Amino acid sequence: MSEPRRLYRNARLLDPANGLDTQGDLLLEGAHIADLGTGLGNAGLAADIETIDLGGLCLAPGLVDMRVQLREPGAEHMESIESGGHAAAAGGVTTMVALPNTEPPVDDVSVVEFLARRAREVKLAKVHTYAAATKGLAGKELTEIGLLAANGAVGFTDGVKAVANALVMRRLLAYARSFDQLVVQHPEEPSLGGAGEVTEGEIATRLGLPAATPMAELIMVERDLRLVEITGARLHVAHVSTEAAIEAIRQAKSRGLRVTCDTAPPYFALNETAIGDYRTFAKLSPPLRCESDRRAVIAGLRDGTIDAIASDHSPWDQDSKRLPFSSATYGIVGLETLLPLALELYHQSHLNLLDVLRRVTIGPAGILGLTAGRLGRGNPADLVIFDLDSTWRIRTDEFRSKSKNAPFDGREVRGRVARTIVDGRTIFERPVGETAPPRSQ
């Protein structure tokens, strides 16, 4: 007896991996994609297949968010694998990659196995995990990269901290290369940037907030690029936010170095003026930058220097953010706003639609070597169905995440997830009252 089949008809099929943008249908069989293309619905398929007419909605590979913080183990009240899974599902994210800065950190095989088991139990968005690059995230001793990779870690990073010591970073890159593993670095020279809460400039000066030079990002990026050159390793730079660092990466790529990078939506959707009156929901690491850096991020996304957009989802409860600016924690949630904010790049005509989607599907999947982010016969049926043009306002109190710390409350955006599917199962479906009705045929 074969697997149950379902046909999605009348969709705008979008697959950046294959350059596909066409009206068509997609047939699922069990947990996999059986077929896709135009006219499937007409080809004498059995009448008893469940058929859903999408009315022209977009159907794309489920989003791959390559930088997410889940607070399990250690701070499940802020976000658990389950609540994070629901948030991801509402955001159209079908695969997320979690940072290792949990408590205990993911620096031992036992924690990797725990997370994999929890993800299997929860059965929402797929969860992969980075492992720590150094023991205890202390920046001194390498973790067991070989064993952690053999047990499922997809990359190595110290999370929200840079590996600061150049010799440790060099050895990390050389050793990781022996196992063909990716190193991900938070690009901040801590001696220059650590005490800063906002970017140096007029706003920081007027507000009287400790500030960091944006060169802290460039200096670490340049250092790491030289280390990549001498070790031949692979490096991914997380959440680039400055023109200078993006240019350095652009040059390095043209010289053939194996470097990739991502950015997060705040760095192209906001600038430092969003801090306003000490809004802690605008306190990020790296901090929000000046307008010319914001435009450079968009340019970097357009010309492909920036390979991926990742939410850098950082859940914090009220106790962590309802404080004077200097005492508040860094970061905002982002799983549920990743798609609409990325689509702003399309709606504002900075990038075409497939290029935007590439940055959140096959781009990150390719960097990490994951089987995700593409539509294809036989691929897992991880899909997002969304209305490209539906206008709506972000309401942070409607977030499925346990934490609501985001500065986008009230922001009008276009593009909304209608349904999210993982392994052929619907894990999120927007209640009828919440969407604009599908366009009639």
Added chain:
Amino acid sequence: MTPRGEFACQHSGEYRPPPSACREPRLVPLVAGPYSPGLMREHIFGHRHLLGIEGLSRDDIEHVLDLADGYVEMNRQPEKKNSRLRGRTLINCFFENSTRTRTSFEVAGKRLGADVINMAVAVSSMRKGETLIDTAMTLNAMHPDVLVVRHPESGAVQLLSEKVDCSVINAGDGSHEHPTQALLDALTIRRRKGGLDGLIVAICGDVLHSRVARSNIALLNVMGARVRVVAPRTLLPAAVERLGVEVFHDMAAGLRDVDIVMMLRLQTERMHGSFIPSTREYFHFFGLDYDKLKLAKPDALIMHPGPMNRGVEIGSEVADDIDRSLIRQQVEMGVAVRMACLEILARDLGNGPPLP
């Protein structure tokens, strides 16, 4: 004789001709080895010191091994002493702890009839450089015939050798050379395999810090073997392939079809925060066990300079496998090789001014 020119030692300007410029080995008369059934061809060694394998010719090396062969036999007799070094003074001057090597040299010297003195110099009591030379000059004033020196810094033994009138054997300087180890390894292989030409030898482990690796790479290349190094990237020095080795980062590829597997001690004291995350991970990927050994030739043999960290670079069952492991033989060959080296260096003593 001008101390400059192409044969000048770059440190002291001493004239030191390359071996080939020395007197040609005389083919007659033949001489008796110390305890060998036949006769050996005489060879002029042509070096005052034994500071490293670098600079030795293939003939030099074979001469040492031939002489050592005879001493292996002698060491197995009830009467294991001769008088080749009677009346000579040998001082073991060790600036770095070692019981095994020092004992091996002590036994070697005494079996040749020498007076052997052991000096252990605590490094902490030394300031760099100056006191080493002071020590050398002090010793020199006591007229030793051979100094055997081990020091934690590369090049220190050469520096000392320039300040004394006697012969100096390097028992290990920093991460640079340990020539008698390489020679005893070669003898061990030669006695078991009949020769070294064409053998594939894999040196596995902490090559970065290993003087044993460097001396072995040099010797095996001179003797016509094919050398590989197998280690994680953090334990290999830059440009190591320029020493004449094939580089592997993966035991499965590195041990394929190998004749000899030489495991180096993983220096765990250097591990913290540095080169390798844990002994558990190291043993899993780079330690020698039967799973990895079966990729080598079915008759591949295992060597280790000692002391071993069981369960770190080598598993016990492999180390103790009497059919595959040469580790005990290496120790036995060590005494014989050191006897050969002492005899060879002492030959020209008392025959006029020291060789250049």
